[in-house]
Amino acid sequence: xxxxxxxxxxxxxxxxxxxxxxxxxxxxxxxxxxxxxxxxxxxxxxxxxxxxxxxxxxxxxxxxxxxxxxxxxxxxxxxxxxxxxxxxxxxxxxxxxxxxxxxxxxxxxxxxxxxxxxxxxxxxxxxxxxxxxxxxxxxxxxxxxxxxxxxxxxxxxxxxxxxxxxxxxxxxxxxxxxxxxxxxxxxxxxx
Amino acid sequence: xxxxxxxxxxxxxxxxxxxxxxxxxxxxxxxxxxxxxxxxxxxxxxxxxxxxxxxxxxxxxxxxxxxxxxxxxxxxxxxxxxxxxxxxxxxxxxxxxxxxxxxxxxxxxxxxxxxxxxxxxxxxxxxxxxxxxxxxxxxxxxxxxxxxxxxxxxxxxxxxxxxxxxxxxxxxxxxxxxxxxxxxxxxxxxx
DNA sequence: TCCGTTACCTGTAGACCGGTAGGTTTTGTT
DNA sequence: AACAAAACCTACCGGTCTACAGGTAACGGA
Numbered sequence: 462x463x464x465x466x467x468x469x470x471x472x473x474x475x476x477x478x479x480x481x482x483x484x485x486x487x488x489x490x491x492x493x494x495x496x497x498x499x500x501x502x503x504x505x506x507x508x509x510x511x512x513x514x515x516x517x518x519x520x521x522x523x524x525x526x527x528x529x530x531x532x533x534x535x536x537x538x539x540x541x542x543x544x545x546x547x548x549x550x551x552x553x554x555x556x557x558x559x560x561x562x563x564x565x566x567x568x569x570x571x572x573x574x575x576x577x578x579x580x581x582x583x584x585x586x587x588x589x590x591x592x593x594x595x596x597x598x599x600x601x602x603x604x605x606x607x608x609x610x611x612x613x614x615x616x617x618x619x620x621x622x623x624x625x626x627x628x629x630x631x632x633x634x635x636x637x638x639x640x641x642x643x644x645x646x647x648x649x650x651x652x
Numbered sequence: 653x654x655x656x657x658x659x660x661x662x663x664x665x666x667x668x669x670x671x672x673x674x675x676x677x678x679x680x681x682x683x684x685x686x687x688x689x690x691x692x693x694x695x696x697x698x699x700x701x702x703x704x705x706x707x708x709x710x711x712x713x714x715x716x717x718x719x720x721x722x723x724x725x726x727x728x729x730x731x732x733x734x735x736x737x738x739x740x741x742x743x744x745x746x747x748x749x750x751x752x753x754x755x756x757x758x759x760x761x762x763x764x765x766x767x768x769x770x771x772x773x774x775x776x777x778x779x780x781x782x783x784x785x786x787x788x789x790x791x792x793x794x795x796x797x798x799x800x801x802x803x804x805x806x807x808x809x810x811x812x813x814x815x816x817x818x819x820x821x822x823x824x825x826x827x828x829x830x831x832x833x834x835x836x837x838x839x840x841x842x843x
Numbered sequence: 844t845c846c847g848t849t850a851c852c853t854g855t856a857g858a859c860c861g862g863t864a865g866g867t868t869t870t871g872t873t
Numbered sequence: 874a875a876c877a878a879a880a881c882c883t884a885c886c887g888g889t890c891t892a893c894a895g896g897t898a899a900c901g902g903a
Contacts (some may be wrong), residue, residue, distance in 0.1 A: 467801055469871090474879080491765045495686045498860065510855080520861065569760005572821040573754055574682045583822045590819075592824075604878045607839055616832050617812060617839070618821055624811025628781075630763040631774045635781075641807050648798055648808070648839055661849080661901075668850085686898065701891085703851050713892065845903085852897075860889070867882070873875085 478516050480506050482526050490563040494524060494570055494578065521577045528581050531564065542592075544600045544646065551622065551642040558630065565626050590615045596648075606650055614649065621645045669707050671697050671715050681754040685761055685769065712768045719772050722755065733783075735791045735837060740774060742813065742833040749824075752817050757816070781806045788840075797841055805840065812836045 484505035488497040499520055503513040517523040540641050542550075571578040597611035597618070605614055622640065629638040675696035679688040690711055694704040733741075745752050755841040762769040781803075788802035788809070796805055812833065820829040 477880090492763055493684075493686060493764050497683060497766065499862090500860085503874095509882065510885080511863090514862070515880060515882095518862090549772060566760055566764050568818055569757055569763075570684055572759050572760075573684045573687065577823070586819055586822060587826060593749070604730055610840070611737065613832070613835050616816065616827055617836050620812045620815025620819060620832070621808060622811075622815070624815035625807065626757055627763065627814060628777055628807055628811060631770070631777060635778060636807055641804070641811070644800055644804050645808050648800070665849080690892090691890085699850095700852065702853080702893090705892070706850060706852095709892090847902090849900080850898090854894085854896100856891105856893080856894105858890080861883100861887100863886080864883100864884090866884100867880100869880070870878085872877085872879105 474516075477506075478526065481508075481513060481516055481523070482530055485523055485527050486530075486563050487559065489527065489566060490559050493566045494576075500525070502600055527563075528567075528578060532556075544596060544650070547596070548643050548646060549638065550627075552639040554626070555629070555638050558586075558633075561626050562630055565623075568623070582586050587621065589619055593618050601650070615636075618645075632645060665707075667699075669717065672699075672704060672707055672714070673721055676714055676718050677721075677754050678750060680718065680757060681750050683808075684757045690714070715768055716756075719758075719769060720785075733787050734786060735841070738787070738809075739830065739834050739837060741818075743830045745817070746820070746829050749821065753821055754823060756814075756817050777810065780810055784809050790843070809836075809840075 481502065485497065485502045488501050491497075492501070498510075499513055500510040502523070503510045506513075513523075517526065553622065567578050568582055570576055571582045573579075593615040594611040597605065597614055601611070603610065605611070625636065625638045625641050629636045666752065672693065678696065679693050682688075682694070690704055691701040691702075693714070694701045694723040697704075705715075708717065710750045758769050759773055761767055762773045764770075785804040788796065788805055792799065792802070796802070816827065816829045816832050820827045
C-alpha cells in the first residue's frame with residue numbers, strides 16, 4: 462500500500478509540526494515571541510531544540526507557521542459573518558484566553574522595529590477592516606443609524622475588540638469583555 | 653554655598669537619570685522591554701552598561717522609572733479633563749509616535765506571565781477607567797444619550813483609544829487616528 | 844589640604860540564545 | 874535484505890544578556 466503509507470508518513474510529519482505549532486502558541490502566550498526560546502517549545506513536545514529545528518529551520522519559520530494557522534482559523538467564515546455573530550465570536554474568545562493572549566502579545570511586539578510579525582499584522586488589519594466594513598454594510602447599508610459610513614466605523618469596531626482584549630487579559634474580573642462588546646454594538650445600531 | 657552645591661550635585665544626578673530614562677523610552681519603543689538591552693540604552697547616553705547600572709541597579713528598576721514618568725505625565729490633569737479635551741489628547745498623541753509606541757509595546761508584553769509591568773498596567777487601567785467614567789458623568793450625567801452608564805462606557809472609550817493606536821502604529825497612512833476617535837465621540841453623544 | 848562620596852570604568856562570571864555540523868536511530872520502499 | 878530518507882540526537886560555536894566585583898578619577902565639603 463505505497464500511497465497509503467506515504468500518506469501516513471506525511472500525515473504524521475504534519476501532525477508533529479502541528480504539535481510544535483500548538484506548543485509555540487503556548488510559549489508565546491507566556492513569554493512573547495522574543496522571550497520564547499526554541500528550547501522551551503521543544504521541551505513541551507518532548508524534543509531537543511535541535512530536533513525542533515529539523516521541522517522548522519529557523520525561529521522565524523516557526524512564527525510564520527503560527528501566524529498561518531491563525532489565518533486559516535479565522536479566514537474561512539469572514540464573508541458569511543453578520544453583526545450578531547460578532548458578539549458570539551467575542552464570547553467564544555472569552556473562553557480561550559491562551560489564544561487571545563498569544564496574539565495580543567504578538568500584536569504588541571509587532572509595533573517594534575523590524576519585528577518579523579509586523580508585515581503580517583499590517584496586512585491582516587487592512588484585510589480585517591475591509592471585512593468588517595463589508596459586514597457593517599450588509600447590516601446597515603451605506604449609512605449607519607448614527608450617520609457614519611461602514612468604512613469609518615470598521616476601524617472603531619476592530620479597535621474596541623482589541624482594546625477590550627487587553628483590559629480583559631490584565632483584569633478578567635473587572636472587565637466583562639462580551640458584555641462590553643455588546644454595549645458597543647448597541648451604540649452602533651440602536652439609536 | 654553648601655546648600656546650593658549640594659543641590660547642584662543632586663540636580664545633576666537627577667538630570668542624568670532623566671537622560672537615561674529618555675533613552676530607555678526610545679530603546680523600548682524600538683525593541684520592546686525584553687528586547688531592550690541595558691547596553692543599548694547606555695550607549696545612547698554615552699555610558700557603558702555598567703555605568704548605567706550605577707544609576708539604576710537593575711533593569712527592572714529602570715523600567716519602574718520609565719513607568720513612573722508616564723504616571724507623572726498623565727496623572728496631573730485627569731480630574732480636569734473634559735470630553736472635548738480627549739480629542740485633543742489623541743491629536744497630541746498622534747504627533748508623538750515614539751511615546752505611543754513605547755507604551756503600546758509595553759502593554760502588549762505586559763499580558764505575558766510574570767512581566768514586570770503587568771501590575772502597573774492592571775492598576776493603571778482600573779484608575780483610567782474610573783477617571784474616564786468620571787469625565788463621562790461630568791459631561792452627560794448618569795445616563796449617556798444612548799442609554800449606557802458612564803461606568804459601562806468607560807472601558808469602551810479606553811479600548812478605542814488603545815486599539816486605534818495599534819492600527820495607527822502599524823499603518824499610519826491608512827488610519828487617521830484623531831478622526832476615528834472623533835467619530836467614536838460622535839457615536840457617544842450625538843444621537 | 845584631606846577625605847568621603849559620587850560617577851564612572853575594566854574585567855568577568857554565569858546563563859541563555861539561535862544555529863551549524865555531523866552522527867545515529869527509526870522508518871518506509873523496493 | 875538492502876538501502877535511502879526522514880527524524881532526531883550530541884557536541885559545539887559565537888554571540889548576547891544581566892549582574893557582580895573591584896578599581897580609579899573627579900568633585901565637593903570640612
